[in-house]
Amino acid sequence: MSDIQISVVIVSFQVCELLDRCLASILTAQNSPRMQIIVVDNASTDGSPEMVRTKYPSVQLIANSENLGFARANNVGLKYAQGRYWMLLNPDTQVTTEINPFRILIDFMDQHPRAGACGASLFYADGARQHSAFRFPSLAQVYMDLFPAHWRLRESRLNGRYPLAQYERGEPFQIDHPLGAALLVRPEAANQVGWLDEDYFIYAEEVDWCIRLKRAGWEVWCVPQARFIHHEARSTRQFREQMFVELWKARFTLFRKNYSRAFNAAVRPLVRRGMDRAIHDAEAQAARGEMTQAELTKRITAYRQVTALSRGVE
Secondary structure (H helix, E strand, C coil): CCCCCEEEEEEECCCHHHHHHHHHHHHCCCCCCCEEEEEEECCCCCCHHHHHHHHCCCCEEEECCCCCCHHHHHHHHHCCCCCCEEEEECCCEEECCCCCHHHHHHHHHHHCCCEEEEEEEEECCCCCEECCEECCCCHHHHHHHHCCCCHHHHCCHHHCECCHHHHHCCCCEECCEECCCEEEECHHHHHHHCCCCCCCCCCCHHHHHHHHHHHCCCEEEEEEEEEEEECCCCCCCCCCHHHHHHHHHHHHHHHHHHCCHHHHHHHHHHHHHHHHHHHHHHHHHHHCCCCCHHHHHHHHHHHHHHHHHHCCCC
């Protein structure tokens, strides 16, 4: 029987520098449990596989010949997992210099046998806290993603957020789902409900997983004492048309599979109105010289693709 405490699966695509930093932080962390690290590379062309082979020979590398997407690639990695617990970790994360987060999460799961999954605290590189736990999506959340809302509403329960003070207290608390950047699961729970749904290429797969876990009677928790840096782009992130479309494709898949007909009937016209507004705003930006015509064309194309998805057109 394996004495590996945790199998960490990292799916990577074109982020060689971030992956290098992530692996270095894991392997140099103090007081680490016995772990298995599996990198699943989705056909990167930036030297990521070669970097892993050369610098981290103890890491198990699976180099795919094509980009399988996030859910499918994680499932490939999980086939090799031998640990008592499985963890999905983004390559843009980094272990902090504080108490080892893997050990904290393992100890928590050992003490809470009904916990099917748990997440950690996430911080930006400058030390600012990120929201790392959320409630399942609602119509209010969709609305605030599409239309202007006061920042207090955006930080509230209506937008699926848990109070930052709840993280700061340091005590674990039950949640709907953690951010998939750092998600630990109990193998028995994952095997009971099934692994990640491969209908999701990227985005929303962890939400779907936690919905299935909770429906099967498992608990999902946030463990704030376990801390990771998450090098997520902040407000300066550029608009990425393909990822915007993939995000909404994943959301519509989530809603179709897990939500009522009434919810789906309400959310689709709401999204269409949101896309109409986005097109209007983009055209106004271009008229003010804040966006090139080429950028405007790309954005409008993406918005119209999402509108088509809302009508059930692929």
